[in-house]
Amino acid sequence: MSGVIEDTLIEIAIVGGGIIGLSLTAGLIKQNVNVKRSQIRGFRSDFSNLDDNDPNDNLRWVHGYNKRKKEDPFYQQALFKVDAGYHGFDGTRRDRFLEALDKIIPRRIVELKKRLDTIEKKSDGRIQLKFTDGTWAEADFVIRTDGIKSRVRELMFGLDNPISFPHYTHQIAYRALIPMTKAIQALGEYIARNQHNHVEPNANLIYYLVENQTMINTTAFVFDPNEWPDDKVIVVPGLRTDLEKAFAQWNPCFTALIQHFPEKLEKWAVFDTCDYPAPHFNQGVIYLTGDAAHASSPHHGASACCGIEDALCLCTLIDQVNCSLRGNSAITKEEALCAAFIVFDATRRTRGQWLVNSSRRVCDLYHQPEWSDEKKWIKAETCFEEIKDRSLKISHFDYDAMMKTAVQEYAKMLPAKV
């Protein structure tokens, strides 16, 4: 578990020590409540990482397949760019972001290496969490931020229910960190030195600059028509030759890049909650947030961002719950928390589910069969008006308006002061 926040009025248990759990904990600490938390894992530098000094303000797409200008060995048709948000591409490494959050959070509230076994509501309305090591904790309110494989989905919806588990998106991800010198040799100076997403039928390859622009952090996504054999094991050994086959028809500068992937590499199966979304994100005062509620594939690179928005909304509402409990004797703790959840659900659910669907949709657009048929290129390129709308909906999200609306809607739910 992640922590227990002991406010004078409500105690909150946060289960999960990833970005969402820590963001939420840090947010609540800023409200002067007491917090416990656990399990900082060393996340590997991944998909959403970017060096702070990267000069790019845009997301860019290029044609991974075209070979129109053979006289220029590095030519790849520029397809589209869209501004990357309020601060441009204001990236950080996930592990460093977690370390920075961790510094805000006092040791005493952290329970390390706990593994949740059961959650039960006691007769006094409090929630009891039992762990696999035989210990237990209590809280008024439980927030699950424990990711795509959240055990609480099983507890909430049942072991034989497809809603309890993420499902295979039929995409396999292959990752590599490639030195900039090698990337420039393969792709040319401009394309290598700027973030690009290369699209082609049934595959795309995206990279971000990391480590002070000395490396590109590359992920190739390849469509897999088969079922995934075992959803407990989503990372399996693979070979660069698998990738070479998928990219054989690509622009030659691109196939040169593939040579810098390791000969033996990992195949990551991409899972999400698209096919069986949860009908509700709570069971009484036990809430799901982030990937535990709505696990997205990574094609927007925005799944953690959406979870942080969830955390911001929850922090805002918990602050309101505390204020209303102090000032209004006509409302019980449980009523206040349930009112907050109704507002949270109305504010956040559609955006979380939209992201899951939208990530699938942009992957379909990146992987259009039309990219390999010159007669269809104009048609294929019209997809970027839609991709622009979807990208801006993510990067230009009005979080001030979200917080303001949440506060207003919560106030409407309260009984008049007595």
Next chain:
Amino acid sequence: MSGVIEDTLIEIAIVGGGIIGLSLTAGLIKQNVNVKRSQIRGFRSDFSNLDDNDPNDNLRWVHGYNKRKKEDPFYQQALFKVDAGYHGFDGTRRDRFLEALDKIIPRRIVELKKRLDTIEKKSDGRIQLKFTDGTWAEADFVIRTDGIKSRVRELMFGLDNPISFPHYTHQIAYRALIPMTKAIQALGEYIARNQHNHVEPNANLIYYLVENQTMINTTAFVFDPNEWPDDKVIVVPGLRTDLEKAFAQWNPCFTALIQHFPEKLEKWAVFDTCDYPAPHFNQGVIYLTGDAAHASSPHHGASACCGIEDALCLCTLIDQVNCSLRGNSAITKEEALCAAFIVFDATRRTRGQWLVNSSRRVCDLYHQPEWSDEKKWIKAETCFEEIKDRSLKISHFDYDAMMKTAVQEYAKMLPAKV
């Protein structure tokens, strides 16, 4: 052809006498230029019609397939609603809208029943239009608003080019005007008396209230896996029994409604420009606008609206061309018109093409196979967050911002005054 606008500085020929041609002509007349125009056809009351007194401010979707509440014979699950724009559902009959526009336009500028044969640029830069009756006209600038089968696409892109022709969307539309009393018997009071779009696998049925709410104007769209045999004949005789087969699995109140379609009815094949969009919407000073440029299927009910936005943008720019020719001797007529077109294209092309794609996309979402599988209903319903965004992008379009941007961008294109 539609008309020739004889300004003191530029003459504009508008080819096409539909909503876009008339809107454009009427807009230019307001700028005190002289206009000619032709061919008012009596349009049938169709898909986009609505009675002015309709109280609805929303678009609504209901489940056409579910049978969850057998105790209530009229039950259809309400799925979603979204506000229908600045003025709510501010509808009118297409023929009456055309009549109203026609009253603004003086007879003397109209050339009736002309059929364009060729367009050529003369050595003095003027455009000569030859008609099939042997007559001809000249102008500085030609705007084609002659719809999905625009002859000018053939002239612009060539007879053997798929870009020159609209293509089959694999949807067949069946239409009927049904008296309100019959609609209420079949659907119940509330659903019949409000605009609704009923969705199910591979089909949807939409209606609007017309004739002072005494009738519903109904269109059923049914997926057709086959190719359409002859793109010159897009309306062929059909039978109600075809429709009964497609809707056999629907909610029974719905199959009751089908009984009020005529026994013999027309099958309308739906064509659009989605698969082969035009790479450019002009050839020098000959422009395509509206469906001639970007013909959309009718699933957003917004194809004519988008063409009227085109007309508004063009009127705004032509006004600027006139102003700049009066005030700036450093620019020629052709340079000014070409600058205006570059701005028009940058302002309008992506929106027109987006609408074509978006109409196809919402049809796919309306026709999701998931509607017939109860385990997939939650997934199916998540589509409405996307449908909301698409609907609002149409109905809440900021035309003031469009005009302002067009004026600013045109000013940037002009050489400094000498």
